[in-house]
Amino acid sequence: MTRLDARAARRATREDRRVVLHAHRAGYLALRGITRLGRVVRVPGLGVVVSDAARMREILLDPGTYSKVGPGGSDRLWTPIIGPRGLLNMDGAEHAHLRRKLTPLFSQKFLRSIVDEVLTPEMDGFVAAVARHEDVDVVTVIERAAALIICRLTGYPEDDAAAQLARAREILGFVTLTTKSFTDAQLAVIHEKLAVLNASTRTAYRAAAPGTVPALMRAEGITEDDTVAVVTAMIVAGTETIVSFAPRFTNLVVESGHLDHLARHPEDVPAAVAEAMRVTVPSPVMIRSVLRDDRVAGVRVRAGERIILANIFACARAGDFDPSRPVPKEMRQLWFGAGAHFCIGMPLATLEAEVFATALARAAEAGRIGVRARVRKQRTMAASYSRLVIRAERPA
Template sequence: MNWEERLYLAAHPLAYPLLRGVARRGPVVRVPGVGVVVNDASLARGILMDGETFRKDGPGSPGDLWTPVLGPSVLLNMEGDAHRALRRRLTDLFAPSYTASLCARVLAEPLARLADSLGRGATVDLVDAARVMAGTVIGEVIGLEGGSEAAYRDLFEQGERIVSMVSLRTRRLSPSQVRRAHGVLDPLGDIAAKAYLAGDESTVMGRMRALGLSEDEARGAAGAFFLTGTETVATLVPRLIALLADHGQLRRVAHDLSLHDLSLHDSSLHDFSLLDRAIEEAMRVTTPTPVMLRSVHRPATVGGVAIRPGDRVLIATHNCCRAYGPFDLDRPRPSEPRRLWFGAGPHFCIGYPLAMAQIRLVVRALLAAGPLVISRRSAARGVLIPTYRYLAVRAERAGT
């Protein structure tokens, strides 16, 4: 059993075998108590592109889960004209040039400390380091000022506790879960509102005000960014390094970066180095969004299966992506699974440039520190997105 399977089994000891078992039943399978499960990337992409039939704002959809917590207008629970109008206003919020500058600025000190630790031969827990850096960036996004490492670590853990309330069978959060989520998100909303009212257009919240969003919309968006913008990066970085190490590719990717002579502060989305290929391949294998939910609003047929209004569709993104084989940097991949974990069409993740900017910066810094050796690791339990509980690494040249 490889480590990726261990991570999934540790996180979901019952649901993961069920999910993988359903993949063997066909491209579309109706599972009692779960919904209509889609295991094919092409069919999944078609569903994500059809916002009229398959919606995010009906029974069993993400709207059912998150509207009581985030409010009615946060993109991830909207469809139709209202969704298109809000998304148009947010189109330039995370432009590549802005996200590159933001990440380079706020991650400069954490990355310098990380490089220094590895350079001195210290063993570093990449899980903790990635959480602190993800918390640092999202803290900047929502307007948190003067946070310490402990504060950013706590910020991440609070978000993790909210997201971990959700399982494959969860349709709605209970009243007590909603109260717990508000206990975390309301103070963050107050921070975001303060930054919004200050109107500084160098900040994300200030830019939202300039784009014409209301204070309530900005608060909701801050909550959504907080819930969706930390775990993707924090879980991916350790898993990417582990995949490269386990497949003997760490030195190769580091050497390719040195040949490209890329600055650690260049997070352009147009970087087509081997690192970009490694990030894409790691995301395909790890699938940061293992499942996606939609509610059916009109009759349809998907993969030969009739689907009725009111049905809950569960896109098994992990099954869709893993169908194309194990981690392999040299095997050509078709277009069907490409970035499916970020969605498709009108709901493609608006924070994609921000996530990629963070991942590139952190991974480049790690690879520049020298050949890394994994000395210890353990899988996390009780989490929604599978991850390591810790992944201890050291720079090989510093330890010899």
């Protein structure tokens, strides 16, 4: 694989860091300062901040000592939104049981059929627009595609796709890197938005349309209430992965010059996607509650304390964007977690990302693609661009 120009790669990586800074200025700057003090740092009133990938993986693989559920755990944030049984805010035997029932929903065969039906036609239209040398907003393209996939998976009406995605984004707007809980006023707004999503899920569950998640969950004997919780978690926490990643990936490969390589060698798309995820980190921070006393790299942690896994800074230690260099072993897919809580939606997110990246590589065959306009999002959970316009140059 052709190596990148180091200066171009650094510029592209620094721009991506600015994207995160715009989304989480206070939290990002605070965590960056803390992680510069060391890879495991105790911060009074905050918890123990870990930014070493190997140590993070050990913590994620030790559910007997570190849990999502407990004082300072991430369940305190998500349970008021999705209820107590949304998978991502559960632990122990109940979590394992529900996860086993849900795993068949994310088989490659099922996901591939959804992508071929929904995403591929959208990407064909994207490639055609670029080939016509039009200005194309990647954000608009991927938001529409992601919304259609969610509606196909959940059984929601297709004409309601954009509205459902907007509701999910409004809910995520209350979450930052440092959010520990919500005010009563925030919860009132969140529950108002959720009422529409939940009603749509209940309708889909009762209709049991073939090939939808609610229908498959119903067939597995999962209750309507649990289905509502899981589907809500999937929409609120999962949809933004591809929506935020695609524009950032586009900017990384365009500004680094790597897109030209992908246009000639589309077989290298998976490596480029993996490296871009290492740089962009879909889950920038993960939280765990300490269940029993332990030591992390010599730092004592006590039961009841909070562990903050600064994923974005751990993964950044590998350096600038460079798909020619394998992702370090300790960092591989760390952005999706590890162990019992490894993201169940990873196969879908990765498939969507690779299909988009392949389409972008195809689009580059029309001419060298450049970024004509970009607007970074501000104060949002999923750091990205609100607008990223590209155009392919006409041949001389």
